[in-house]
Amino acid sequence: MSFQYQSLAQHISQKIYHGELTVGQRLSSLRQFAEQHEVSLNTAKSCYELLEAQGLIYVKAKAGYFVKAPSDQGRIIAQPEHLDFAAEAKEVSNLELQIEIHEASISHELIHLGSIQLSPNLIPIDALRRSIQRALKHSKPEDFLYSDRQGHVKLREALSAHWAEDGIFIAKDEIYISNGCMPALSTVIQNLTDVGDSIIIPTPNYNGQLQLLATLKRKILEIPAHADGFDIDRLEQAMRDSSSKVCLLTANFQNPLGFCLSHAEKEKIAKLAAKYQCFVIEDDIYAECAYSLKRPLPIQYWDHEGYVIYCGSVSKSLSPSYRLGWFCLPSRLKHLRAKILTQNVAVNTPLQLGLADLIYSRAYREHLNQLKPKLMKQVEQYRQFIMQTFEGIEIRINQPQGGYALWIQMPEQIDSLKMYRYAQQQSINIVPGLVFGEDQRYNNCIRLNAGHELSDDIKHAIQLLANWAKTQL
Incomplete structure (x- = not known):
């Protein structure tokens, strides 16, 4: 869409x-x-x-x-093509490589083309500072004691009100605050599945999620994803025919492809989840990085039976250093509350209160409204520059509808792992495509971060990657 x-x-x-x-x-x-x-x-x-x-x-x-x-x-840039393949439950391979690449992607010593994160220049640092100062000034004595494992009620109320402005209605009692999105996903996955279970997931998919599933000793059941989304009929087939009772999906600006499913597709997924009693863990971390002013609705909006667990974070829309995320338990899963509370690590109270203030002061909404057009323009600048720099090589680049992940498909003879090793030698950070799925399907692809300004250093880094790719042909 x-x-x-x-x-x-x-x-x-x-x-x-x-x-x-x-x-x-x-x-x-x-x-x-x-x-x-x-x-x-x-x-x-x-x-x-x-x-x-x-x-x-x-x-x-x-x-x-x-x-x-x-x-x-x-010129108009061609979208990546992706192979069709049969779904088959399997373990995530190369966990050590996954960990190595993840650690390299967040290194501050390398040029930031790896981890998907915003430039500090796009983060409202002054507004954040003011909100934390106000939160501390107006805090109560009990705010300095052990905090509620479900999360501070002020932040849960603020998030509930913030989402309601976008037409998403989730009660504060259903919201659980976590130390980021990945801990939220981990908690939910461990409570809905057992070791050895398989989870339905479209690929190419964010390598951090695959690394998490490998660490938790869960298998994956891959279905093909493409530039416009993924085949809902294949998803239904997997729900119906496999033993998997959980799927992990991103409907809004999926990493790395950047697609946004239509309302009809999201509604169908919610109905399929109820029909086959297959829980959908929805990672909606990029929803507020839409290029349009209106935030797209999540699958959770159409969930009337309690089979969608809504998860997210402010790490992509605000700052990864805040480590503030959430998951929302529908009434169907309220019986897990006590167990989840014992597993959920309490989150820094001053930061929770600071984010609540940022939301209530309207500074967060103002930040989002300013961020969206900047991101759209910046991502397109990256796409055009990459196409120009790789001239002579037949490449394809996704056109994100939100977020700032770029997925580049190159000729088959170009090995993304070799490119990753070369880039490291040049102090450049990229993520090779083979860690976004199994069977080395995406080994001729790379993912780049477009969250930083297209500086001369980044242009030079992209030029080095293009020059290396030309030597491989």
Whole structure:
């Protein structure tokens, strides 16, 4: 599913390439464009911002938007292709390699193209500081004692109110605060499955989740994912025919492909979960990194039977250093509450209160509104620069609808693990594709982080990767 502004941008770009819109021609104003296409002003603005990032239009102060001469830098980029394969339960291999790559991806000594994280320049540091100071100033004596293992009630109330603004209604009593998204997933997985059980998961999929499942000694049952999502019929087949009673899914801006499932697909998944009594652990960590102003709804929105466990964190939308995440237990799983509370490690109270203040002060909402257009423009700059730098090599790059993970598919003879080793020697951080699934299906792919500004150092690093790839051909 493409967002409306992306479809409109593609339509206009085709007109530019075909000469229907000429160089220097003035485009409709944002308001006129919105009226012509019966869309909101925000959708029109997002469309023009994407075209500007692609180098197809430019803006003149107080004059409007104009068509720019199309160049190779602004050409339409092909989406990655992915193989079809039969689902088969198996263990996650190469755990040691998974751990090595994960540790390297967060190294501060290497150029940040590995771990998916925001540049410090995109983090509202001053607002965070003010919120923590206010939270400490207004804290109560009991806030300095052992904290509630479910999480401070102020943060749970703040999250519940924050989500309600986006049409997601989860009561504070269903929310459990954790030390990040991965601990949340770990707690839920351990309470719904046993060692040796298999979990349905679309691949290519975030390597950190695969590493977690390997550490917990759970098997995976892979179904094919692609640039637009994954085959819901294959998901149903796996739910129906396998012994797996849990699946781990990201519906909004999945890492590494960046797709966003449609409302109809999400609703169908919720119904399938109830039909086959197969729990869906929904990792919605990137939802607030949408390029459109409106946050997409999660699968949980359509869950009426209590088979979806909603998980998330602020590590991708705010800061990974906060280590604040959550999971939401539906009433069907309330019998697990006592056991979960004994397993859930208490979270730093001042940070919980600081985040609650950030939400209630509206500073978090303001940060998100400012972040979204910056991310869209920055990610597109990366895509265009990578395409330009790898000229002469037939590569394909995903077009994320949110988030800032880039998935690059290269010719089959290019070994992503060898590229990873070469990059390390050059003090560059990347993640090779083979750790995003089994059977080395994605060994000619790499994932790059586009969360940092496209600086000269990062451009140089991408150029080195392109030069190395050319030597392999």
